[in-house]
Amino acid sequence: MSQKWSLTQQAETAALVAAESAGAVVSDESSLAGFLEIEALFSRVWLLPPGESAIPSELLRSISHAGCNVTAARDQAGRIIGAAAAIVTPQSSSMYSLIAGVAPGISDRGVGFALKQHQRAWGLARDLTEMTWTFDPLVSRNARFNLSKLGAHANEYVVDFYGPMQGEMNANDESDRLVAVWPLTSAEATACSEDRPIAVDRPSYSPSDVLQEGPDGNPVLVSANGALWCRVPTDIVALRAQNPEVAAEWRRRIRSIFTDVFASGQIARGVSRDGWYRIEPGGTE
Structure with missing residues (x-):
C-alpha cells in the first residue's frame, strides 16, 4: 500500500466521520441551483445588504467548471447549511481556499470542520499537499479553528488585504489578514482530522x-x-x-x-x- 493512497484513505474516512458527527451530508457541488443557494447562504453569513454578494453564483460555477473545488454541506432534509470553495494554485501542489461559511446559529455543530476535511481529502486525491487561505487575526474563534482545530500555521501578516470591508459584520474595518498554511500531509493535520486538536492553554506568566x-x-x-x-x-x-x-x-x-x-x-x-x-x-x- 503506497503512502499516498493510505493518507488519502485516512483523509476520506476522517471527512466522512466529521460529516456524520455534524449531522451533515458533505459533497462536491456542481449544479447552478446549488451555486445560487451557496451565494444566498454566504450573504446571510456575512450580513450583507440586499444586492451584495460575498461570491456570485456565476463565479462559483466557473470555479467548479475549471475543475476546482466547491463543497456544500446539507442537513438531512437537503437544506444548505455550509459551503466552501477553493482553487488550485498553478504550477504547485497547493490549493487556495477562497471562502468558507456555515449557516448562522449552527457554528458549534462541526459543519465547518466537516467542510475542511472534505477539502483536505479532495486535495490529497489530486496530489495536492497544502492549502492556504487568509483570515482576520482579531477573530479569535476563527483563529483557534484554523490553527488549533485544523493544524494550520501562520507566519505572514498582510495589511488591508481586501481594502475597506463593507457589511454589518466588518463595520468598515480595515481588512488585515493572517495567511494560514495547512500542510495536508502533516502529522498535525492528520491528528486534527481525527478530532485530536493541538492543545493550547492560556499561558501562565508573571x-x-x-x-x-x-x-x-x-x-x-x-x-x-x-x-x-x-x-x-x-x-x-x-x-x-x-x-x-x-x-x-x-x-x-x-x-x-x-x-x-x-x-x-x-x-x-x-x-x-x-x-x-x-x-x-x-x-x-
Missing part, C-alpha cells in the same frame, strides 16, 4: 513576562513557557459595533505585534480558547 499591554490595559504580548503569546479580543465583531475606535486601536496594536514577530522568524502555531496565539521560532515553511 508581571515581568509582560512585554506589551492592550487597548484594554491588560497584557497583550507576553513571553512565557518558551514562547511568545499574543492576545486578541474575545469578540471583535461586537466590539466593532459597540466601540469602533477601540476596535481600530486593537487592529493597530495586533498589526504591529505580528509584523514584528514574523519579521524576526517566528511562527504562530495554535490559539487558546480565550484568544492567546502561541508564537514560536520557526521561520518560513
